[in-house]
Amino acid sequence: MVKDPVVYVDGEFVPREEAKVSVFDHGLLYGDGIFEGIRVYNGVVFKLDAHLDRLYRSARAIELNIPLEKEALKAALLETLRRNGYTDSYIRLLVTRGKGDLGVNPKKCPKASVVIINIQVEPMHGHGSKSQGISTIIASTRRQTPDSASHEIKSLNYLNSILATLEANRQGADDAIMLDHRGFVAEATGTTLVAVWNGELHAPPLTASILDSITRRFVLDLARELGFPVHERDMTLFQLLMADEVFLCGTMGEITPVRSINGQSVGDQTPGPVTQRLITEYKARRKDPQYGTQI
Numbered sequence: 001m002v003k004d005p006v007v008y009v010d011g012e013f014v015p016r017e018e019a020k021v022s023v024f025d026h027g028l029l030y031g032d033g034i035f036e037g038i039r040v041y042n043g044v045v046f047k048l049d050a051h052l053d054r055l056y057r058s059a060r061a062i063e064l065n066i067p068l069e070k071e072a073l074k075a076a077l078l079e080t081l082r083r084n085g086y087t088d089s090y091i092r093l094l095v096t097r098g099k100g101d102l103g104v105n106p107k108k109c110p111k112a113s114v115v116i117i118n119i120q121v122e123p124m125h126g127h128g129s130k131s132q133g134i135s136t137i138i139a140s141t142r143r144q145t146p147d148s149a150s151h152e153i154k155s156l157n158y159l160n161s162i163l164a165t166l167e168a169n170r171q172g173a174d175d176a177i178m179l180d181h182r183g184f185v186a187e188a189t190g191t192t193l194v195a196v197w198n199g200e201l202h203a204p205p206l207t208a209s210i211l212d213s214i215t216r217r218f219v220l221d222l223a224r225e226l227g228f229p230v231h232e233r234d235m236t237l238f239q240l241l242m243a244d245e246v247f248l249c250g251t252m253g254e255i256t257p258v259r260s261i262n263g264q265s266v267g268d269q270t271p272g273p274v275t276q277r278l279i280t281e282y283k284a285r286r287k288d289p290q291y292g293t294q295i
């Protein structure tokens with residue numbers, strides 16, 4: 001039997017059932033907070049430093065004072081993992097604005113709360129998605145504009161993705177692909193998107209209202225290293241629908257091939273040969289200590 005994991009909450013390691021934050025926490029009241037989703041493969045925390053760097057960048061962007069220095073937070077995270085003892089798991093690291101009054105102003109929240117959850121979870125669309133691919137729709141909900149709540153801040157406010165997911169649910173699809181405010185392809189609800197044409201990779205750029213995904217960077221670098229040309233540039237819906245292969249990538253989703261978009265099949269085969277090659281290499285490398293931190 002898998003034992004109940006401990007959760008780190010503000011310096012304490014508590015059983016899952018006792019892991020709580022206040023109902024006056026602005027993370028709950030307003031989605032005011034930030035997070036990271038991180039995976040552990042064979043005892044290696046994949047790209048931990050990159051995740052911590054992004055967390056502290058997000059904090060800076062919303063003027064949130066994380067009550068621990070980066071090294072101390074890293075130590076708390078590794079201690080949580082050691083106590084739980086999983087060799088393969090998922091980490092949800094979050095920092096909320098903390099307790100305040102019922103107004104929106106963060107000034108009334110003196111101390112941020114830090115939570116580290118470490119559990120075992122399947123890939124976003126289940127293990128089967130790797131071999132069969134997933135069905136998607138193009139959501140009518142667009143990504144937020146770059147001058148509204150920035151997509152580059154990994155905040156606790158996911159309503160944009162939730163609205164698109166509800167559309168996918170209503171249409172019986174596994175996930176939704178979202179367009180940016182100009183009508184170019186952006187990303188899916190919790191993963192970024194890559195299309196393949198004639199053996200070359202095309203990925204919407206960071207300016208297309210996408211998250212600066214750590215998996216995306218890793219996969220595009222991997223593809224370059226394997227000799228596939230990579231283009232980061234705006235992508236039209238037509239180009240997406242005409243692609244030979246499409247896949248999504250992210251920590252939770254890993255590399256997930258897309259089988260169909262709005263009921264139309266993608267290419268002739270899912271996963272296509274390029275996607276397959278990348279999945280194989282990514283699986284081999286992600287547990288290598290050179291790409292992460294050993295517990």
Ligand code: PMP
Pocket residue numbers: 037161187188189190191192210211212213214215216249250251252
């Ligand atoms: N886009 C969105 C909207 C996400 O929420 C995520 C994952 N949290 C990603 C992309 C993938 O990012 P990463 O590879 O860093 O997990």
